[in-house]
Amino acid sequence: MDRQPTLETARLVIGPLVEADREALYAIASDPAVWEQHPMHDRWRRGVFDAFFDQGLASGGGLTIADKASGTILGSSRYDRFDPEEGGVVEIGWTFLAPCYWGKGINPEMKRAMLAHAFETVALVEFRVGDTNYRSRNALEAIGAVRSDRYELEKYQGKRVVHLIYEITREAFGRLSSVDSE
Template sequence: MNLQAVLENDLVKLIPLEESHFEGLYAVASDPLVWEQHPNRNRYEREVFKVFFEGAMASRGAYLVLDKSTGEIAGSSRYYELDDKKKSVAVGYTFVGRKYWGKGFNPAMKALMLAHAFKYVDTVVFHIGASNFRSQKAIEKLGAVRTGEFEVAYYGEPVRPNFIYEIRKEGWLAP
């Protein structure tokens, strides 16, 4: 599975994240309200976001999400934990700027990522912070089912409680 294929639809374009994208992406991520419900609420701070960005680069599955109509940076997401034996991959570390909330950007990017992933795997997994109700609702709208919970330390960050959600290929109806 190519974890960084260019993906696009009428609303968004996902391109592989590059080091040169840091400043533009940080401009979106520097809004404290973006991280308000996230387990790591201080990710808007430059040094904390820098660790997040380093993890994105190290994942080799991260995307810069662009508003297709303007070319502006809308946010980021990534594939990670590709498991060939289980035929699964995780999607997450997603955020979009407030300017794009409620305008279909999150479901549009997730639909692209799901469609691409289901060419290669049978299950897409999402790890969502236990206190991140906004993301939980968003992923449930796409048909994800909560299957468990665990504690995880994101790249260079403290351990936090998360829920596990899954969407199975046979149960997903592409928009």
């Protein structure tokens, strides 16, 4: 699976994350509101963001989301944890958008494009989201992702972090896409 494609939608260009995107993305990420519900709530701090950005570059799946008309960077997302076995699974996550674009349909438009690309290769897409990140949980449910019975436990700054695992299958996405186009 190509985890750094260039995808275009009506309003967006989704393309490979590159070093030159660092400052524009930090300008977005430096707003604490972006991370207020996230378990890693301090990514607005320069050093924490830089480590996060470096992980995105190293992952081989980091993406930048830009406005198609203006070229303005709106945020970032990532394909990660690709496993080609048993029909294939990939994770989509690490998404953040500038707050001025929240509630404007950017996230679902981006995620639908990423899902359509993923389902050309895999049968299942997973999302890991912090249990208290209700904004992201609601956004996932709005695009048809379903909370599984699986979860992961981690520690961050000495505190327990629970990540819930949401998923959507190729078949479920196909059904949702056909309903959306009607």
